[in-house]
Amino acid sequence: MENTQDFKPYIPASKVTPEFTFTSIFSGILLAIVFGAANAYLGLRVGMTISASIPAAVIGMGITRIILKKNSILESNMVQTIGSAGESLAAGAIFTIPALFLWAKEGLIASPSLLSIMLITLCGGILGALFMIPLRNSIIVQEHGVLPYPEAQACAEVLLAGESKDSGAKAVFSGMGIAALFKFIVDGIKLVPGAIAVPINKLKTEFSTEIYPAVIGVGYICGYKISSYLFAGGVLAWFIIIPAIILFGGNAVMFPSAGETIGEIYAAGGAGAIWSKYVRYIGAGALVAAGLISLIKTLPLIFRTFASALKGLSGSKNSSTERTAQDLSIKVVIFGVIAVVLAIWLLPVIQAGIVSAILIVIFGFFFATVSSKMVGLVGASNNPVSGMTIATLLISTILLKVTGDTGAHGMISAITIASIICIIAAMAGDMSQDLKTGFLLGATPKKQQIGEIIGAIVSALTIGVVLVLLNNAWGFGSKELSAPQATLMKLVTEGVMNGNLPWNYVFIGAAITVVFEILGLPSLAVAIGVYLPLELSTAIMIGGVLRYIVEKKNKAETSENSSGVLFSSGMIAGEGLCGIILAVLTVCGVxxxxxxxxxxxxxxxxxxxxxxxxxxxxxxxRYALKKNESKV
Structure with missing residues (x-):
């Protein structure tokens, strides 16, 4: 295991190269907006997001090296540092804030304003970055060789590969262009439908798949195993639970239907109507249980990592004048945190009080620490942010109800707390990954930290526009934008506040999760499959199967910066961007x-x-089976 004292970064501390330049800042800001919008669209469609660090690194390298003919690896690193912040902030926002739009659609509250969304996301983004700054020395430096940071290492390898003109930028940009074209054909001019469905009348269900590049790209990036668990959940929901509900309850009238029997609901809307009225509650129960079990299983590690990080804080006051050891002043962190907390407490547009502000500080710093170290162990893509958010939401909703903050205001406060905590955890995890990449390359931490804050601010200023635009175009909770995570957060909050959740369905879902855990299966992935429409799970499975074929055929191309992964990342970004453009056209009546x-x-x-x-x-x-020499 490599000792910290023996480690030498790619760019020595004594060497100063271009890093925090206009080119890197401007390019990073553009990517923060692009990947923030693309990840928001993807997360609202399938309930999953991807880490943007590697594709952002590839695109940043393409801009600095190929387009501008500049040769500075630290500039490319700064581009991906700022750019990936947009993806992280978007991931935290779309898991929670759409719940407010769903309540507004039901007439319970007023629709959230752009200003309120901007301030909520801005508070979460800045707190996530500030909380991570004093942890850098203990987590990134002192535990070098202990925490592997797999995705940070892959990102560093991508940037180092660019030094030998092996960047893979062509694969990313090709994926973006092809996916945008597919999206325009399917959802723009609508030459073909976005999904293919085959009725199976004997089972009272259907088999379906989407044809969208982004969803198949998610499956390719996740790989065969994770995709198969998602698909297994879909098979369970659509080929066992739905037929069983129709078979055994055909003549029954069950909540929440308004006087219609299950048979009548099926006759009117098919298997999709049964899924919408019943199975999604079972899926929600499975998701809640899976998130809590995931959190409980990691509690020993969480407390150990939190304690070790606090112990290492004394070593964070690094007085070294070396460029690679410079952090933002602790005074900036303290005053920044105080300013944000006061804003959360005192600004009426945020609709949170002193109790909410205190809960955000406590949970925020705790989960920022946990998230930073969890990313070091399992990577940003596997960081259990949703589990942390569900735990926060449950505890905060109960506390708010106990203190008398109930009704619409209490539910808004609960979602606001969960939103900020979710963004804090996502941002802190992304920042720790970016700082680790910078540590390996020899970047200046202080400049990276400023870059993260810039990325968070820019993303906060734009994510509200994206959310409002998408909601106006298709509506959250619709077939186009199911917003599964946000819908789950809404159900959990309502269940605690009002007691009107159909708990019998939820408990069935929780029991299914327990069975998966007993069998040793990753219950969270299967639970997501139960919750999602089958057409999404099938498309993800197609991508997973393609990854399996490629890995068997081309064993040297299984890394996270292989052509197939980069092409799939580009497809996700390209479809997301085209989706935003089509949303604008829809709102404008075009x-x-x-x-x-x-x-x-x-x-x-x-x-x-x-x-x-x-x-x-x-x-x-075609792209995935290309050899390394093709990635130029």
Whole structure:
């Protein structure tokens, strides 16, 4: 195991190279907006987000080296530092804030304003960055060789590969362009439907899959195992639970239907209606139980890492004048935290009081520490942020109810607390990963920390526009934007505050999760599969199968910076961006004018969807099976 004292970064501390430049700041800001919007769209569709550090590093390197002909690895690193902050802030925001829009649609509260969304996300983003600053020395430096930081190492390898002109930028940009074109064909001019469904009348259900590049790209990045667990949950929901509900309860009237029997609901809306009224509550119970079990299982590690980080804080006051050991002043951290907490307490637009502000400080610093070290162990993509958020939401909602803050205001306060905590955990985890990449390369921590704050501010200023735009175009909770995590947070909050959650369905879902845990399966992945529509799980599974084929065929190309992974990352970004553009067109009334579906017979549309899906699979395999020498 490498000793910290013996470690030498790629760029020595004594050497000063361009790093915090106009080019890196401007490029990073653009990527923060791009990946923030793309990840927001992706998370609202499938309930999962991806780490943007590696694709941001690739694009940043493409900008600095290929386009601008500059040769500074630290500039490229700064681009990905600022750019990945947008993805992290978006991930925290979309897991929680859409719950406010869902309540507004039900008439319970007023629709959240752009200003309130901006301030909530800004508070979470800045606190996440500030809480991580005093932890850098103890977590990044003192535990070098102890915490592997797998994705940070992969990101550093990508940037180092750029030094030998092996960047993979072409794969990322190709994926972006192809996915944007597919998205425009499917959801823009609507030549083909976005999903293919085959009814299975004997089982009273259907088999379906989406053909969208982003969802298949998620499956490719996750790999075969995780994708198969998601698909297993989908099979359980759609081929066992739904047929059982129809078979055994066909003539029954069950909550929450308004007088309709299950048979009548199925006749009117098919298997999808049964999923919407019943199975999603079972899936919610499975998700809550999986999140809490995940948190409980990691509690020993959480407390150990939190204690060791606090113990290492004394070593954070590093008086070294070396460039690679300079952090932002602790005074900046303290005054910044105080200013943000006062804003949370005193600004009426945030709708949180002193109790909420105190809870945010306590939970925020705790989960910032936990998230930073968990990323060091399992990577940002596997960081259990949702479990931390559910735990925070449950505790804070109970405390708010006990203190008399109930009703609409109490629910808003609970979601506000959960939103800020979720963003803090996501931001702190991303920042620790970026600082680790910088540590390996020889970046200046102080400049990276400023870059993270810039990325958080820019993302906070833009994420509200993205959320409002998407909600106006399709609506959260719709087929296009199911917002599964936010819907879950809404159900949990309502269940605690009002006691109107159908607990019998929730407990069935929780029992399913317990069975998965007993069998040794990753219950969170299976629970997400139960909760999501089958068409999403199937598309993710297609991507996982493609990854499996590539890894068997091309064993040297299984790393996180292989052509297939970079191409899939580009597809996610490209479809997300095109989705935002189409949302703008929809809101402006242009969407209906470019809709060509009325001129094409349904049979032709289905055939076209199959052909498009086959073509997409062929393209993914073409890029994924390329050798290293192709990645230029």
């Amino acid at each position: 969407g209906e004018k470019i809709d060509l579906s009325r001129f094409i017979p349904p049979v032709v549309q289905i055939i076209g969807a199959v052909v498009l899906l086959a073509g997409l699979i062929a393209l993914i395999l």
